[in-house]
Amino acid sequence: MSKYNVAVVGANGAVGEEILRVLEEIDFPLAKLVPLASARSLGKSVEFNGKDLAIKELTETIFEEENIQIALFSAGGNVSAKFAPFAVKAGAVVVDNTSHFRMDKDVPLVVPEVNPEDIALWEKTGVIANPNCSTIQMVQALKPLDDAYGLKRVDVATYQATSGAGKSAMEELVNQMQSFFAFKLDEAEHTKFPHQIALNVIPQIDSFTENGYTKEELKMVNETTKIMHKNIALSATCVRVPTLRGHAESLTLTFENKVQADAAREILAKAPNIVVLDTPSESVYPMPILSMDQNETFVGRIRNDLFDENMLHMFIVADNLRVGAATNAVRIAQKWVEMQEAK
Numbered sequence: 001m002s003k004y005n006v007a008v009v010g011a012n013g014a015v016g017e018e019i020l021r022v023l024e025e026i027d028f029p030l031a032k033l034v035p036l037a038s039a040r041s042l043g044k045s046v047e048f049n050g051k052d053l054a055i056k057e058l059t060e061t062i063f064e065e066e067n068i069q070i071a072l073f074s075a076g077g078n079v080s081a082k083f084a085p086f087a088v089k090a091g092a093v094v095v096d097n098t099s100h101f102r103m104d105k106d107v108p109l110v111v112p113e114v115n116p117e118d119i120a121l122w123e124k125t126g127v128i129a130n131p132n133c134s135t136i137q138m139v140q141a142l143k144p145l146d147d148a149y150g151l152k153r154v155d156v157a158t159y160q161a162t163s164g165a166g167k168s169a170m171e172e173l174v175n176q177m178q179s180f181f182a183f184k185l186d187e188a189e190h191t192k193f194p195h196q197i198a199l200n201v202i203p204q205i206d207s208f209t210e211n212g213y214t215k216e217e218l219k220m221v222n223e224t225t226k227i228m229h230k231n232i233a234l235s236a237t238c239v240r241v242p243t244l245r246g247h248a249e250s251l252t253l254t255f256e257n258k259v260q261a262d263a264a265r266e267i268l269a270k271a272p273n274i275v276v277l278d279t280p281s282e283s284v285y286p287m288p289i290l291s292m293d294q295n296e297t298f299v300g301r302i303r304n305d306l307f308d309e310n311m312l313h314m315f316i317v318a319d320n321l322r323v324g325a326a327t328n329a330v331r332i333a334q335k336w337v338e339m340q341e342a343k
Helices: 014-026 077-089 116-124 133-149 167-181 215-228 261-270 322-342
Strands: 004-009 030-037 045-048 051-054 070-073 093-096 127-129 151-160 233-240 247-255 274-276 297-304 311-318
Touching (some): 004 077, 133 261
Antiparallel strands (some): 151 247
16 A cells, blocks of 8 residues: 655644544554644644654645645634645645535535545545534434434434633633632633533533524534435534533434334444443443543434334434544545545
């Protein structure tokens, strides 16, 4: 197999660091790894395979200078908007973790377990978009059940960790908890969230739109349709909770056909990168703490509705920095490499 020159844009951010770890674990066919960040990070380094790699400045010419073939972006939408075209111009495929390209009709939006065939559309723009973290883990569970029973509607409530808002958001939670134990919580500041997050839940992620839904909730609606190539009625309520890593989701699924929980459990157990944890009598079910540093999506509390035989309920959890970002991006890159090697 050929080896590839890979750049990680935003290498010292929360997702960038996870991308490096995933690349290490799967033994990606690397010829060269180039960590990139803004000029503020010059002089800093990242660790990769036991070595310190100096961070290089993200510039308009760096992709050509380093002969980059795969560029993994995770440094914010504005950065992707400005610099992804330069990576494409230099001949690289861009896998973008931000929301900037997701709903562009010419850019494939990919979860490899769901729509890997869409990766082949990358040549039109040179960009493949990584979906929202909450969308990724959800559609991984939806796809095999849709194939089996015909999905009509999804109602989802999310319980999203602070890391979904970045490193500084995690720090805000930790600082507030420290203030609580010092009996000074009333002095703790909140800048990343509209309210105190410690010992609280906030039913708002991103800003509200005119229809009463937040942008995060609408992302789940629009991205699910694009990924699954199907207009599925979906309503989401996205909630920020005081955990560090691991997004949880409570799903109510309505199908065209009758569904049995036991059969659905077997289908999910055979689905790629899904782990069923569902022995409630022994208190075995998915929880954020179990998903940390894992590359799988965990599903449990699978049960039939009490009144509608076409309805199923379940609870799913995944590490949002991994499954919801870094792991999915690297899996996209892996599939892209497989396609190049098959030519």
